[in-house]
Amino acid sequence: MNSPSYQRTIFIVGNPNVGKTTLFNDLTGANEPVSNYNGSTHAAKSRLVFDNFGKQNLVYDLPGVYGASAYLQEEQQIFKLLYQSNEHNRILLVVNAQQLERNLFLVTQILELGIPTCLVITFSEHAYKQGHALSIAVLQQALKIPIIPLSEAPQLRRRQLRDILTQDQFQTSTLDFRYAPNIQRCCDTLEAKSGLSKGWCECFLFQDSQHYAELIADKAPLFLQTIDELNQADHHWKTRMIAARYTWIEQLVTRCIQHIPQGKRHTLIPWDRLFLHKVWGPLAGGVIFFAMLFAVFSLSEYPMRVCEWGIQWLQLWINTHLPHGWLQALISEGIIGGVGNVLLFLPQFVLMVTCMNILENTGYLARITFLLDRLMKKIGLSGSSFIALISCYACTIPGLLQTRCLPNREERLTTLFVAPWVNCASRIPIYLLLLSLLFDDLATWAKVLILISIYLTGLLAALMLAAIIRKYILKTRHFAQINEMPPLLYPQWNYILKVIKAQTWFFLKKSGTVVLGFSIVLWCCLHTNFTLASGKTINCVHWLADKLELIFKPIGFDGNISLSLLSAFGARENFISTLGVLYNVDAKQPGTLRTFLQQAVDAQGNPIYSLATCVSLILFFMFSLQCIGTFISIKHETYSWRKTLLQFAFMNAFTYGLCFTVYHVLA
Amino acid sequence: MVTKMIKQISDLTDGDTAKVLSVNRKDALGIRLLELGFTPGTPVRLIRSASKRGPIEVLIRGCRLMIGLSEAQSIDIQA
Numbered sequence: 001m002n003s004p005s006y007q008r009t010i011f012i013v014g015n016p017n018v019g020k021t022t023l024f025n026d027l028t029g030a031n032e033p034v035s036n037y038n039g040s041t042h043a044a045k046s047r048l049v050f051d052n053f054g055k056q057n058l059v060y061d062l063p064g065v066y067g068a069s070a071y072l073q074e075e076q077q078i079f080k081l082l083y084q085s086n087e088h089n090r091i092l093l094v095v096n097a098q099q100l101e102r103n104l105f106l107v108t109q110i111l112e113l114g115i116p117t118c119l120v121i122t123f124s125e126h127a128y129k130q131g132h133a134l135s136i137a138v139l140q141q142a143l144k145i146p147i148i149p150l151s152e153a154p155q156l157r158r159r160q161l162r163d164i165l166t167q168d169q170f171q172t173s174t175l176d177f178r179y180a181p182n183i184q185r186c187c188d189t190l191e192a193k194s195g196l197s198k199g200w201c202e203c204f205l206f207q208d209s210q211h212y213a214e215l216i217a218d219k220a221p222l223f224l225q226t227i228d229e230l231n232q233a234d235h236h237w238k239t240r241m242i243a244a245r246y247t248w249i250e251q252l253v254t255r256c257i258q259h260i261p262q263g264k265r266h267t268l269i270p271w272d273r274l275f276l277h278k279v280w281g282p283l284a285g286g287v288i289f290f291a292m293l294f295a296v297f298s299l300s301e302y303p304m305r306v307c308e309w310g311i312q313w314l315q316l317w318i319n320t321h322l323p324h325g326w327l328q329a330l331i332s333e334g335i336i337g338g339v340g341n342v343l344l345f346l347p348q349f350v351l352m353v354t355c356m357n358i359l360e361n362t363g364y365l366a367r368i369t370f371l372l373d374r375l376m377k378k379i380g381l382s383g384s385s386f387i388a389l390i391s392c393y394a395c396t397i398p399g400l401l402q403t404r405c406l407p408n409r410e411e412r413l414t415t416l417f418v419a420p421w422v423n424c425a426s427r428i429p430i431y432l433l434l435l436s437l438l439f440d441d442l443a444t445w446a447k448v449l450i451l452i453s454i455y456l457t458g459l460l461a462a463l464m465l466a467a468i469i470r471k472y473i474l475k476t477r478h479f480a481q482i483n484e485m486p487p488l489l490y491p492q493w494n495y496i497l498k499v500i501k502a503q504t505w506f507f508l509k510k511s512g513t514v515v516l517g518f519s520i521v522l523w524c525c526l527h528t529n530f531t532l533a534s535g536k537t538i539n540c541v542h543w544l545a546d547k548l549e550l551i552f553k554p555i556g557f558d559g560n561i562s563l564s565l566l567s568a569f570g571a572r573e574n575f576i577s578t579l580g581v582l583y584n585v586d587a588k589q590p591g592t593l594r595t596f597l598q599q600a601v602d603a604q605g606n607p608i609y610s611l612a613t614c615v616s617l618i619l620f621f622m623f624s625l626q627c628i629g630t631f632i633s634i635k636h637e638t639y640s641w642r643k644t645l646l647q648f649a650f651m652n653a654f655t656y657g658l659c660f661t662v663y664h665v666l667a
Numbered sequence: 668m669v670t671k672m673i674k675q676i677s678d679l680t681d682g683d684t685a686k687v688l689s690v691n692r693k694d695a696l697g698i699r700l701l702e703l704g705f706t707p708g709t710p711v712r713l714i715r716s717a718s719k720r721g722p723i724e725v726l727i728r729g730c731r732l733m734i735g736l737s738e739a740q741s742i743d744i745q746a
Binding site for chain 2 (some may be wrong): 066067068069071098099100101102105206208238239242243246247276278369370371373374377382383482483484485487
């Protein structure tokens with residue numbers, strides 16, 4: 001036996017947006033992102049937890065699933081995972097009390113798989129407030145498994161979940177669902193011949209044969225034969241089977257839900273009249289996004305000034321208080337010059353992440369897809385791919401993962417292809433630095449306008465590229481689109497704070513590892529010289545910079561910038577840290593990176609960071625694919641080196657051409 | 668008898684309720700629509716349509732769904 005006998009595997013299964021990930025986090029103490037639209041979990045994630053007896057449990061958080069037909073790729077993965085189960089497997093089935101009827105459909109299908117299950121009910125207090133009182137006893141009697149309504153208070157809910165684990169409250173249901181005789185006869189024969197449980201028989205009958213070919217290779221002919229028999233028995237057998245389940249569920253729901261007349265409705269529903277209005281909706285959206293970006297860029301001004309001052313003070317303090325020598329130089333030039341200049345942009349990053357999270361948490365982002373659907377359709381994408389593109393705001397990688405919820409392959413590839421053009425948060429610091437060089441004393445509102453236009457240009461360019469690809473390269477006639485409209489909620493601050501904490505930590509970790517490591521290595525390289533056989537002394541960094549300059553000179557970048565661009569391949573923030581180290585090492589006295597760059601002149605005495613160079617750099621960052629994380633994720637998502645390299649070549653060639661043209665027009 | 672014209676969900680006006688007659692496509696998407704609860708006889712309400720040819724928002728079995736126009740056209744309703 002390859003798995004130890006004391007270990008159980010627990011799969012969290014349920015419809016999309018019922019709160020599976022929240023339960024996963026509660027149960028395991030993990031910090032997986034939770035969102036208020038369906039499809040935030042894309043791949044099964046697992047974690048080990050110990051119950052109160054110290055027994056090991058492997059808990060899987062699975063993507064949402066609607067039914068056994070497994071229409072989406074992720075749903076097929078779930079059934080594959082559940083199929084390879086042994087006697088130690090358990091299912092924690094999650095049901096949203098507000099959507100009981102629809103959720104119960106999946107419940108009846110899962111129960112028949114024959115895996116021990118415990119049903120938990122979320123949002124039952126919400127449902128009660130809306131006037132639906134749920135009778136657990138009736139439900140339990142009908143479904144024949146333990147049912148536990150979960151509390152909405154996190155502390156209590158955590159204890160309930162631990163109790164389920166400790167007391168092993170999982171049972172195999174004896175629910176036996178009967179169809180009309182002519183259909184039932186075929187199913188019974190299949191069940192007897194294949195040796196599979198009733199649930200699995202139905203599951204494979206409904207799924208496309210190519211999905212399960214590898215799972216039940218030897219039984220495939222049996223299923224095909226049954227499908228033939230079913231077609232003869234009743235041409236609409238699939239409809240009949242689904243309808244029969246729903247009829248049963250309807251009767252159950254009328255028995256177990258009591259309507260309380262004084263209950264109040266969703267309080268935020270009236271806002272949908274505005275947000276989803278044909279005319280006012282898009283207008284409101286524009287105002288909301290503009291206000292958000294404006295708030296982010298103008299509010300972050302003040303904490304950024306404090307940070308800038310703090311970093312300068314620290315550098316000065318180290319220079320005066322530490323004994324002069326290599327250590328003092330390393331800390332002052334290498335570490336503070338490199339990492340300090342990146343940390344400067346932390347307030348900006350945190351504010352941006354906060355705002356986007358509020359929009360997502362309240363369910364507003366999902367409304368945007370509804371409004372923009374028609375526009376997206378003209379382009380050849382759907383509202384869901386717009387969500388994926390918008391998810392690239394913080395970092396491109398989660399956006400790339402989000403494309404997994406797109407059922408159409410061509411649409412998904414197109415979205416993956418254009419996603420790097422949507423500006424990620426790591427690029428904001430670079431834009432801000434370059435803008436401060438371009439316009440010395442620019443009013444905040446003007447700076448904000450420019451940043452917003454950079455954002456919009458990136459997004460529009462991505463959409464235009466997508467339109468071209470969909471029209472000429474990856475053509476498909478039609479793709480389906482069904483999405484749930486998540487409820488409009490007040491922001492749940494504890495979740496938002498959690499996400500902000502996680503993202504901030506991610507930013508700090510990146511600064512503390514990748515950026516710090518690179519800064520130190522760079523500093524060390526800058527201080528080591530090699531003597532060639534010819535007697536000439538060269539520095540490897542300067543040598544590399546000179547070579548790179550040959551490539552990048554035509555688009556206006558000197559050696560230092562070229563070197564920084566190369567380092568930005570590791571992480572975008574490296575661009576700033578590299579420049580910081582390069583200029584700090586050369587500088588006579590400490591100062592901010594901005595003043596160094598403003599004073600930088602070339603051999604002829606012309607400023608290096610001229611208008612043409614800065615604009616060219618901004619364009620370079622907007623359009624080039626030069627982030628190793630993105631590159632690897634694209635390979636991972638497309639399963640193809642050819643596609644990844646093609647994208648890399650196209651984007652960078654395009655950027656080079658664009659920068660070349662713009663630089664020469666401006667210079 | 669006068670033959671009745673078959674209408675689809677997308678032909679309803681905002682706020683109207685009707686009963687599902689059938690799902691008129693037999694592919695995987697048709698099955699998905701059934702699984703979501705569009706079984707014959709189920710009351711469905713058109714909450715709003717985004718624009719003339721855009722998606723629609725419907726209420727079915729207590730759930731609010733956004734459905735693309737062409738998917739909406741594959742659900743016949745009783746007149």
